[in-house]
Amino acid sequence: MNIRKLAWKNLLRRKTRAVFTGLGIFLGIGTFVALASLTAQMEGAVRDKLDKFGANILVTPRAEQLSLGFGDISLGGAQVAHAKLTMEDRKAIESIALKDRLRIVAPYLLAAADASGKDFVWMGVSAADIGQARPWWKISGSTIREREEVILGSEAAAALDKGPGGTVTSGNRKFRVAGVLAPTGEKEDAMVIADIRDVQALGKNPKGVTFFEVAALCKDCPVEDIVAQIGGALPGAKVSAIRQVVESRKAAVDQFRKLGLGVSAIVLAIAGLMVFVTVMGSVQERTREIGVLRAVGFRRRAILSLLFWESGWVSLVSSVSGAAVGLIAAMLASPLFGIERGGIAPSPALIGVAIGMTLGLLGAIPPARKAAALSPTEAIRSL
Amino acid sequence: MDPFIHLENVSMIYGNNGTSAAALDGVSLSIDAGEYVVITGESGAGKSTLLTILGGLQVPSSGAVSMRGVDLSMLSADGLADFRRETIGFIFQAYHLLPYLSARENVMVPMSPLRMSGRAKADRADALLSSVGLPGKEDRLPSELSGGECQRVAIARALVHDPPVLLADEPTGNLDSTTGEQILDLFSGLHKSGKTVLMVTHNRANLFRASRAIRLRDGRVAEDDPFLAPYQAL
Numbered sequence: 001m002n003i004r005k006l007a008w009k010n011l012l013r014r015k016t017r018a019v020f021t022g023l024g025i026f027l028g029i030g031t032f033v034a035l036a037s038l039t040a041q042m043e044g045a046v047r048d049k050l051d052k053f054g055a056n057i058l059v060t061p062r063a064e065q066l067s068l069g070f071g072d073i074s075l076g077g078a079q080v081a082h083a084k085l086t087m088e089d090r091k092a093i094e095s096i097a098l099k100d101r102l103r104i105v106a107p108y109l110l111a112a113a114d115a116s117g118k119d120f121v122w123m124g125v126s127a128a129d130i131g132q133a134r135p136w137w138k139i140s141g142s143t144i145r146e147r148e149e150v151i152l153g154s155e156a157a158a159a160l161d162k163g164p165g166g167t168v169t170s171g172n173r174k175f176r177v178a179g180v181l182a183p184t185g186e187k188e189d190a191m192v193i194a195d196i197r198d199v200q201a202l203g204k205n206p207k208g209v210t211f212f213e214v215a216a217l218c219k220d221c222p223v224e225d226i227v228a229q230i231g232g233a234l235p236g237a238k239v240s241a242i243r244q245v246v247e248s249r250k251a252a253v254d255q256f257r258k259l260g261l262g263v264s265a266i267v268l269a270i271a272g273l274m275v276f277v278t279v280m281g282s283v284q285e286r287t288r289e290i291g292v293l294r295a296v297g298f299r300r301r302a303i304l305s306l307l308f309w310e311s312g313w314v315s316l317v318s319s320v321s322g323a324a325v326g327l328i329a330a331m332l333a334s335p336l337f338g339i340e341r342g343g344i345a346p347s348p349a350l351i352g353v354a355i356g357m358t359l360g361l362l363g364a365i366p367p368a369r370k371a372a373a374l375s376p377t378e379a380i381r382s383l
Numbered sequence: 384m385d386p387f388i389h390l391e392n393v394s395m396i397y398g399n400n401g402t403s404a405a406a407l408d409g410v411s412l413s414i415d416a417g418e419y420v421v422i423t424g425e426s427g428a429g430k431s432t433l434l435t436i437l438g439g440l441q442v443p444s445s446g447a448v449s450m451r452g453v454d455l456s457m458l459s460a461d462g463l464a465d466f467r468r469e470t471i472g473f474i475f476q477a478y479h480l481l482p483y484l485s486a487r488e489n490v491m492v493p494m495s496p497l498r499m500s501g502r503a504k505a506d507r508a509d510a511l512l513s514s515v516g517l518p519g520k521e522d523r524l525p526s527e528l529s530g531g532e533c534q535r536v537a538i539a540r541a542l543v544h545d546p547p548v549l550l551a552d553e554p555t556g557n558l559d560s561t562t563g564e565q566i567l568d569l570f571s572g573l574h575k576s577g578k579t580v581l582m583v584t585h586n587r588a589n590l591f592r593a594s595r596a597i598r599l600r601d602g603r604v605a606e607d608d609p610f611l612a613p614y615q616a617l
C-alpha cells in the first residue's frame with residue numbers, strides 16, 4: 001500500500017465520480033486530437049499539392065486589354081493571334097539565376113478555330129509537360145503523345161459527340177481524339193486541347209504563346225525573387241504569382257485550424273472546470289477520511305499527492321483513451337475533408353495526452369490545497 | 384525532570400464570538416509514562432476536546448501542552464503530523480476505517496507515505512492483525528467484519544508505528560458489553576506492554592482496569608484520583 005495505490009483504490013470505489021471526472025477530459029482531448037490531427041493531415045495534403053501541382057507563377061503579355069488569369073481571357077473569333085509571347089521566351093525564363101528552383105515552365109496558346117464545323121477555343125499545350133503541369137486532369141482514354149492528337153474537354157466532347165478514337169477535323173487537318181477530360185469546373189471543359197505546335201499552325205501564329213505557367217519546386221520557394229527575375233528576363237511580360245486553388249485551400253485549412261483551436265480551447269476549459277468541480281466535491285465528501293489520514297500522521301504533502309494521484313490516474317486513462325478515439329475519428333472523417341491518404345499524426349495525440357494530464361492536475365490544485373489546509377479536527381468533527 | 388505528558392492551564396474556546404463558553408477552562412495535568420488514565424464526564428464536558436489537544440490534532444486557545452519534553456505549540460503543521468505518527472495512536476468510537484480497503488490495507492494506510500516495500504508493509508500489518516486477534520481475516524472489508532473486529536483493525540492501525548501513547552475516545556461506545564470487554568482486555572494488554580493509555584469512557588467496568596481516573600465537568604478537572612476515584616465514581 002502506497003499513496004499511488006491508495007488513490008487508485010479510492011477511484012475504483014467511486015467509479016461513477018471517476019468516470020464523470022474523466023469524461024470531461026476524454027471529450028476535451030478527443031475533440032482536440034481529432035481536430036488537430038485532421039488539421040495536420042489537411043496541411044500535409046495541401047503541402048503535397050503545393051509541391052506537386054502548384055503552378056505558382058503566371059507569365060502573360062503586358063497587354064492592357066488582356067485581363068489576368070486565363071480563365072478570364074475572352075477570345076473573339078478573329079482576334080486569336082494575340083500572343084506576344086513566343087517559344088523563345090521559355091529559354092529566357094529557364095535561364096534565370098534561380099532556374100534550379102523551377103520545376104515546370106509550361107507554355108499555353110489559346111486560339112479560336114474550327115473543330116468539325118463548330119467554333120471552339122483550342123488550347124495548345126506542351127505535350128511533354130502537360131502531365132506534370134495538370135496532374136489533376138482525369139482523362140478517359142489517353143493523353144496526347146504526338147501531334148495530330150487532341151483531348152476534348154468534357155463539354156466539347158459532348159458538343160461534338162466524340163469520344164476516344166474519334167476524329168476531329170479543322171480545315172484540312174485531321175486530329176485523332178486521344179482522350180476525354182473528366183469535368184474540371186474550369187474553362188478547359190469547353191476546349192479542345194492539342195499540341196501547342198498544332199494550335200500555332202491552326203492559329204497561323206508560329207511560335208506564339210498566350211501565357212506560361214511556371215511551377216516552383218518547393219512550398220517555401222522565394223517566389224517573389226523568382227517573379228522579379230522572370231520579369232527582368234522578359235521586360236515585355238507581366239509576371240505574377242497567382243493565387244490558385246491550392247492556396248485558397250490552404251487558407252481554408254488555416255481557418256479550420258483556428259476554428260479547431262477555438263473549439264478545443266472551449267471544450268478543454270470545460271473539462272478543466274469539470275475536474276475542478278468533481279475533485280472539489282470529492283474533497284468535501286471525504287473530509288472525514290482526510291482527517292483520519294491526518295490523524296494517523298499523513299503530512300500535508302501526502303494528502304496533496306494522494307489527490308494528485310487520483311486526478312492523475314483519471315486524467316491519464318481518460319486522455320489516453322480520448323486521444324485514441326480522437327485519432328480514430330480523424331481517420332474516419334478524413335475522406336469527408338478530401339484527404340486521400342489519411343494517416344496517423346502522432347504529435348497531436350501526444351500533445352493531447354500532455355494537455356489532458358496538465359488539465360487534470362491543474363484542476364486538482366485548488367481542491368487539493370483546500371484539503372491539505374483542513375485542520376485535522378475540523379476534518380474529524382465526529383471524533 | 385519533565386513529566387511525560389504535561390498540560391499547563393490549557394483552555395479551549397471554539398469559535399471566536401466572545402459569548403461562547405470554554406470547552407476546556409484552565410486544565411493543568413501531568414501524566415507519567417505507563418499510566419492508564421480513564422477520562423469520564425458528562426456529555427459536553429470537554430473530554431474529546433482534551434484528547435484531540437493531547438494528540439496534536441488541534442491547538443488550544445491558550446496554555447501549553449508538552450509531551451516527552453516537546454512543546455507542541457512549537458511544531459509546524461507537518462511537525463505535528465510527524466508527532467502524531469511517531470508518538471500517538473488514535474482509536475475512535477466509530478473506528479474510522481476506510482470502507483473500500485481490506486483489513487490489511489487499512490492497517491497499512493499509515494505506512495503508505497513511507498518508502499518501504501509493499502511486502503514489508505503487508506507483513507507488518509498481518510503481524511499486527513494477528514496480535515489483536517484477527518488472524519485469517521486480513522482480506523475482509525470492514526463491511527464484512529463485526530463491530531468488535533473493526534475496532535480491532537483500528538487498534539492494529541493505531542499500533543503500526545509502535546507509538547508510546549494510545550488515545551482512545553469511547554472505543555467501546557458502539558459495542559455490546561461482551562465485545563467491549565474483549566476490546567478493553569486488548570487495551571489492558573497494551574498497557575502492560577508499556578503503552579501509556581488515555582481513554583475516554585462511559586463504561587464503568589473500565590474504571591477498575593485503569594491506574595487513574597480523571598473526571599471533567601464544564602471544561603475543568605473535577606476529580607483526579609489515582610486509586611480512589613473509580614470506587615467513588617460508582
Ligand SMILES: Nc1ncnc2c1ncn2[C@@H]1O[C@H](COP(=O)(O)OP(=O)(O)OP(=O)(O)O)[C@@H](O)[C@H]1O
Pocket residue numbers: 397398405406424425426427428429430431432433
Ligand atoms: N468544533 C466545535 N465547534 C464548536 N464547539 C464545539 C466543537 N467541538 C466541541 N464543541 C463544544 O465544546 C464542548 C465540549 O465538547 P466535547 O466534544 O469535548 O465534549 P465531550 O465531553 O467529548 O462530549 P461527549 O461525551 O458528548 O462526546 C461542547 O459544549 C461542545 O458543544
Ligand SMILES: [Mg+2]
Pocket residue numbers: 383430431432552
Ligand atoms: Mg466526545
